[in-house]
Amino acid sequence: MENGKIDISYSLQECIPSIFQLLEELDSDFYIYLSQLWLDGYIDIEMRKRKVDFGFCIELPYSKKFFISIYPTNSMMDIYYFIHEVGHGYHNYLKHNLSHYTERNTNNEVNELFAHLFESILIFQLFGNQKDVIRNYLNQLVISIPFNVAIHEFQEKLYTQQYPSAKEKKDLFLDILKKYTHHCVNIEPYEKEVNSLWLMQEQIFSTPFYYIEYSYAKLASLYHLALHSDKNFFY
Ligand SMILES: [Zn+2]
Structure with a gap:
């Protein structure tokens, strides 16, 4: 996780x-x-x-x-x-x-769908009356989706490009992050740290569609909550 x-x-x-x-x-x-x-x-x-x-x-x-x-x-x-x-x-x-x-x-993608739905249902059951907790939960759920999409795009490029060098990989990752998650902030002073963050995502090497399916699992979880929650947390 x-x-x-x-x-x-x-x-x-x-x-x-x-x-x-x-x-x-x-x-x-x-x-x-x-x-x-x-x-x-x-x-x-x-x-x-x-x-x-x-x-x-x-x-x-x-x-x-x-x-x-x-x-x-x-x-x-x-x-x-x-x-x-x-x-x-x-x-x-x-x-x-x-x-x-x-x-x-079942494969990893189905496993994640189940775990995310289970997670969101239980959290709403436990903390449904604590608006700050539910907002915190929804916030972390939503903001992590673009990062997963960025990792997926990076993963796709790694799988399809011919042996990119270490520098090419770092530059590519930085470009993708600027497109999805960092386009509104200046990360120039931190680029050397940020351009290697993908190394911490071990499923890049083991599971081709893990990150995009992870994003779909989160979206499915949000959709389920929006359908079944009678509380106005989504606005
Ligand atoms: Zn999981």
Whole structure:
């Protein structure tokens, strides 16, 4: 998962009981399953030295359980990330209850769609009455979409151009960022830092359509919220 804006201070640890309570109402069997994973140490939300600074959920191939790691920053982002990763875990849990193996074998893009919808539904359930939280959530959701589109365009160029040099890659990335996310600001003093940001996006090398599908998953999530929310958060 990518980094995002950090605006509101919040403790994930304190929020865990409310998240689990909501999960119990949603699917009591999954709640029992997740609670056991928590007790068995499969969910790691502690801050430690040298811990990877992003959240992830990994399916364990033999046990079919999953392991979740969150890098806590004491902000709302911890809660968004945690719920998102639990969404991946819930998706895995549901898939393994399907009888046909082929139906369980969903790709990254479908996995992200499920996790984003799960994330937005739970966040609206938990914080629907806290306008500052919902605005913060929608804000970080919307502003990350152009960056994902920029990464996708960069990825497409990398895949289709013949061996661009290191300098050509940096220049190309900078041009694309100026087109999508940085056209209104002067980033000249920071260009040397900004032109290498793509190196932190590991899926560039592993998953051809990851970033554009990630953007579609976020748009689908926003669309779903706009359809089903009776609150006027979108204006
Ligand atoms: Zn995800």
